[in-house]
Amino acid sequence: MQLSAFEEDFVQHFGEMGSRWGIARTVGQTYAVLFIKQDPLCADDLVDALGVSRSNISMSLKELQAWNLVRHRNVKGDRRDFFTTPDDMWQIVRTLIEERKKREIDPTLTKLRELQMQEPGPENAYAHEKVTEMRELIEGLTSFYDELNQLETQRLVALIKMGAKLRKLVTGTAKILPLTSQTTTKG
Amino acid sequence: MQLSAFEEDFVQHFGEMGSRWGIARTVGQTYAVLFIKQDPLCADDLVDALGVSRSNISMSLKELQAWNLVRHRNVKGDRRDFFTTPDDMWQIVRTLIEERKKREIDPTLTKLRELQMQEPGPENAYAHEKVTEMRELIEGLTSFYDELNQLETQRLVALIKMGAKLRKLVTGTAKILPLTSQTTTKG
DNA sequence: CTGTATTTTCAGAATTTCCTGAAACTTCGG
DNA sequence: CCGAAGTTTCAGGAAATTCTGAAAATACAG
Numbered sequence: 001m002q003l004s005a006f007e008e009d010f011v012q013h014f015g016e017m018g019s020r021w022g023i024a025r026t027v028g029q030t031y032a033v034l035f036i037k038q039d040p041l042c043a044d045d046l047v048d049a050l051g052v053s054r055s056n057i058s059m060s061l062k063e064l065q066a067w068n069l070v071r072h073r074n075v076k077g078d079r080r081d082f083f084t085t086p087d088d089m090w091q092i093v094r095t096l097i098e099e100r101k102k103r104e105i106d107p108t109l110t111k112l113r114e115l116q117m118q119e120p121g122p123e124n125a126y127a128h129e130k131v132t133e134m135r136e137l138i139e140g141l142t143s144f145y146d147e148l149n150q151l152e153t154q155r156l157v158a159l160i161k162m163g164a165k166l167r168k169l170v171t172g173t174a175k176i177l178p179l180t181s182q183t184t185t186k187g
Numbered sequence: 188m189q190l191s192a193f194e195e196d197f198v199q200h201f202g203e204m205g206s207r208w209g210i211a212r213t214v215g216q217t218y219a220v221l222f223i224k225q226d227p228l229c230a231d232d233l234v235d236a237l238g239v240s241r242s243n244i245s246m247s248l249k250e251l252q253a254w255n256l257v258r259h260r261n262v263k264g265d266r267r268d269f270f271t272t273p274d275d276m277w278q279i280v281r282t283l284i285e286e287r288k289k290r291e292i293d294p295t296l297t298k299l300r301e302l303q304m305q306e307p308g309p310e311n312a313y314a315h316e317k318v319t320e321m322r323e324l325i326e327g328l329t330s331f332y333d334e335l336n337q338l339e340t341q342r343l344v345a346l347i348k349m350g351a352k353l354r355k356l357v358t359g360t361a362k363i364l365p366l367t368s369q370t371t372t373k374g
Numbered sequence: 375c376t377g378t379a380t381t382t383t384c385a386g387a388a389t390t391t392c393c394t395g396a397a398a399c400t401t402c403g404g
Numbered sequence: 405c406c407g408a409a410g411t412t413t414c415a416g417g418a419a420a421t422t423c424t425g426a427a428a429a430t431a432c433a434g
Contacts, residue, residue, distance in 0.1 A: 006302065006311045010318065013298045019420085020291050022209055024392060035321075036314045043411075053394045058412055079402075079409060089324050104207050111200045115193065124193045127223045131197065134222075137276050144347040147354055160331040167334055206390085211422055230381075240424045245382060266379065266432075375434100382429070390421070399412070404405105 001045035007036050011050070022103075023063075026052050030060040031069060031085065040073045040082035068095045090153045098149075101142070109138055188232035194223050198237070209290075210250075213239050217247040218256060218272065227260045227269035255282050277340045285336075288329070296325055 003011060014032035018025045033049050034041060041049075046057045061083060064070040069092065073082045086092055112135040120128035148156065190198060198219040205215035220236050221228060228236075233244045248270060251257040256279065260269045273279060299322040307315035335343065 004308075004311055004314070006305060006307065007314050010298075010302060010314065013295065017291070017295060020209065020294075022207065026393075036317055038313045055395075055412075055414090056393055059393085062412080081411080089320060093324065093328070104204070107207075108200065108204060111197075115197060118193060120193065121191075124191055126225045127191070127194050127197065130223055133276060137280065140344075140347050141280070147349075150354060157327075160327050162334075167337060213423075242382075242384090242425075243423055246423085249382085268381080378431100378433090380429105380431080383427085384424105385426100386424090388421105388423070390419105392417105392419070394415105394417080396415100397413085399410105401408100401410080403408090 001041065001048045003033070003049050007033075010036055024060070026050065026056050027060045027063050030057065031064055034064075034070055034083055035085045040075065040084045042078075042080040042082050044080075067099050088153075090156070094149065097145070101145070105138065105142065109135065109142070112138070188228065188235040190220070190236050194220075197223055211247065213237065213243050214247045214250050217244060218251055221251075221257055221270055222272045227262070227271045229265075229267040229269050231267075254286050275340075277343070281336065284332070288332070292325065292329065296322065296329070299325070 011029050011032040014028040015025045018028035021028065029050050030046055033046060043054065043057050043061065046061075047054050050057070061070065065072065070083045070085055073084060075082050112131055115131050116128070116135060148159075151159065198216050201215040201219035202212045205212045208215065216237050217233055220233060230241065230244050230248065233248075234241050237244070248257065252259065257270045257272055260271060262269050299318055302318050303315070303322060305315075335346075338346065
């Protein structure tokens with residue numbers, strides 16, 4: 001399972017970006033190989049393509065499976081496990097955002113809510129207020145995300161393709177949404 | 188510059204989340220202290236509050252400044268530098284997204300475009316196609332982001348506050364956007 | 375220019391994260 | 405039940421990242 005120069009370049013990039021994306025080098029490369037190759041691959045194909053240890057591939061695949069980013073396919077008459085990436089790229093985008101939200105945002109939201117339960121002594125009045133402000137902002141953003149996420153992919157694609165029209169639509173909604181809720185936007 | 192138990196809890200959380208957010212522990216904590224304290228603080232206040240070295244604070248502040256997440260304020264009659272976080276939380280959100288886009292998405296978009304410049308040999312036909320698919324998806328998403336980002340904060344807040352209404356609005360737009368562009372949504 | 379207060383730099387120590395190889399485990403045909 | 409093919413686990417080594425302390429740089433009053 002040798003990679004062409006073209007594929008190699010693509011795969012290397014995913015390895016290098018790994019640390020910025022919060023995943024290990026090999027995890028990124030493993031995903032990249034599965035993405036760019038049409039046929040399902042088994043673990044040994046990946047060892048061969050990436051030149052890393054068998055156990056590293058095993059753990060990387062496990063992590064990708066935990067993130068729902070690879071699929072497991074049994075090939076009849078072959079005992080080995082074969083893997084691919086899901087075909088629907090939009091599903092991949094949804095999964096990525098969902099997983100990042102789970103890891104990067106939800107724990108903080110939980111902590112902020114927990115902090116807010118406490119009765120603030122007078123010394124913490126300001127801090128308490130800032131925690132509220134941050135919590136409300138994050139809650140607003142995540143509800144917005146939840147709304148978008150509920151749209152079927154077709155509509156989401158349409159919305160995203162709107163481009164410049166979107167701004168006009170929202171601006172044109174001024175009558176429906178005349179910014180009356182300014183009491184809460186003290187910033 | 189002692190922190191109250193409440194503040195300490197908040198600051199610790201930002202330290203712990205740091206690695207998930209792709210920033211160093213001290214950078215996260217430094218930001219958290221500046222965020223939760225009303226008055227501008229100098230480097231020594233931060234050393235005191237966090238119990239880390241002076242040089243670590245210096246580098247963390249430098250990094251936060253590079254990200255435009257802290258402001259630098261000169262206090263008259265005091266030679267030291269004082270720092271705060273910007274008041275407008277929405278500006279902070281915009282900055283965070285912008286910086287992450289710059290670090291996590293733009294390099295990949297550049298790489299995908301670069302790969303696409305190459306004439307694909309027949310062996311790379313599939314890979315070339317997948318690169319195109321990924322590039323188009325990312326370009327679509329980033330244009331959508333650019334559109335939202337051009338909205339003034341007030342309108343953005345209004346949009347985000349719409350909640351459930353948003354879905355109806357977009358769905359109601361079906362006549363304006365009757366999903367005619369299905370030729371491109373082969374997924 | 376000198377002396378003092380403050381900030382920055384950077385080599386290497388400390389810590390964390392990632393990867394490997396050996397061993398254990400699982401699955402399945404015979 | 406045995407053996408072979410395949411997979412997973414995990415302790416410890418390798419690599420990368422973060423932090424520290426000492427020294428250098430900067431800023432400024434006198």
